[in-house]
Amino acid sequence: MRTTLLAAALSLAAALPAAAQQAQCGGSWSDFVEGVAQEAIAQGRDPAAVQRFTASLRQDQKVLAADRRQGVFQLDFTTFARRLISTSRLQKGQQMAREWASTFDRVQARFGVPPGVLLAFWAFETDYGAFQGDFNTANALATLAHDCRRPELFRPQLLAAIQLYEMGDFDPARTTGAWAGEIGMVQMLPRDIIENGVDGDGDGHVRLKTSAPDALMSGGKMLQHLGWRAGEPWLQEVRLPAQMDWSQSGLNTTLRPDQWQAMGVRPRSGQWQAELPASLILPQGHKGPAFIAYPNFNVYFEWNQSFTYVLTAAYFATRLSGAPVFEPGTPDTGLSGEQMKELQRKLEARGHDVGGIDGILGAGTRAAVRAEQARLGLPVDAWPTRELVNRL
Incomplete structure (x- = not known):
């Protein structure tokens, strides 16, 4: 259900030479397609393969509509989490953990990523592979590359799709996925597949749509590539004192667990998970749920840039790893x-x-x-309320 883009691809685009970042976009569709073909050939792709790939490219207006419609991220964390995390989805995750236990063991041994983390992505992205998207991937990438909002991101992905086609792992007529061009059970963009794809089932191909071992191993490698640290936690629910310096919350502040403890912050259950720098996350202000986020939490933003999605995915990973349902608290009513x-x-x-x-x-x-x-003397917890709107 990916509705924002892999930030990994954003970082890749940022690393491209300036000339490449000034990707051509807009104008005549045929001229655009011809330009892509010439660039692919210049990169070493076979001219005949490029011609076959680009011959059927078509604009997809539904892709553009989806790109401009992301209202789900207007939901608050509690509402979003309850919508995405059902009892059946949790039970299905536990079933998939047992069914693919040997693959998860390989992922953790090789890339250091725990099963719960990948299970959460697998669940949210495609409901464990059941709904992988029905947009033609080649057309989606071409449409978004032609659109002038983010051509520097999508043009390289379109060129990568041509490379995958030449490798025998992409069919421009039949490969389908999300509206933003992600493919497979854990939804990866073509360039990420080329760089992080793993043949998990040993058939000589990386097929993320049909092979769970390929998808899970590739997802694990990508998370490691994005900075996942083996053996370290990512998120832990905590309880807060009645009063503290709420301005210390947020991802921009990191303190040691003993410093949080000195302020009255306590793990909801058990002990602090690690002596690591950590941030206090208050998704709905100081009266709502509260979490400590460890360094691995930041890796989630390299997969998806929505704070609500990231926190929900990280929390669901803890649930799949045995954590209890979070305490919702009594947050002030949010804004529509x-x-x-x-x-x-x-x-x-x-x-x-x-x-x-x-x-x-x-x-x-x-x-x-x-x-x-801070200016108005309100609790500095980043949670907007009607009172704040009125006082402004």
Whole structure:
């Protein structure tokens, strides 16, 4: 169900030479396709293969519509988590953990990624492979590369798809996936498949749509490539004191567990998991659920850039690893999409960069909320309320 892009691909695009980043986009579709073909041939692809691949490329307006429609990320963490994490999905995950136990053992031994982490992605991305998307991948990538919003991201992925086709692991007519071009059970973009694909079942191919061993091994390798640290935790639920310096919360502050403990923060169950620098995460403010995020948590943002998605995936990974259901607390009522847009307009009027008026509580909006909460003497926990809107 991926609705944002792999940030790994963003970092790859950022590393490209400046000329490559200024990808051609827009204009005549035929001229665009011809330009892609010429670039692929210049990269060493077989001209006949390139011609076969590009001959059938078509624009897909449904892809553009999906790219501009991401309202699910307007939901708060508790609502989003309850929508995605059902009893049946948890039970299915436990079943898949048993069914593919030997593969998960190989993934953990080779890449250091625990089963729960991959199971959570497998569940959220495709419901354990059941729903992998029905967009024609070649057309989706071409459409998004032609669109001038992010050509520097999608043009390299389209070229990578041509390379996969030449390798025999991509069919431009039949390969389908998510609207943003991700393929397979754990949804990887073509360039990520080339760089991190693993033949987990030994058949000589990397087929993420039909082979669970290929998908899980490839997902594990990609997480390791993105910085996953073996043997370390990623998220732990905590309980908070009635009062503390709420401005210490957020991903920009990291403290040792003994420092959090000195402030009155306690693990909900058991002991602190590790003596690692960690951040206090309050997705719905100081009255809502609370988590300590360890360094591995940051790797989730290399897979997906939505804070709500990332926290939910990380939390579900802990559930699949034996953690209890989180305590929802009694957070102040959040804002609707339109109310959030009203807040963003007011924040922009005060000179804050919120990253656009989209009704989504993203990093820019959270930072602006914190600044205004501090100015107004409100708890600095990055959770926007109607009171904040009114006082602005």
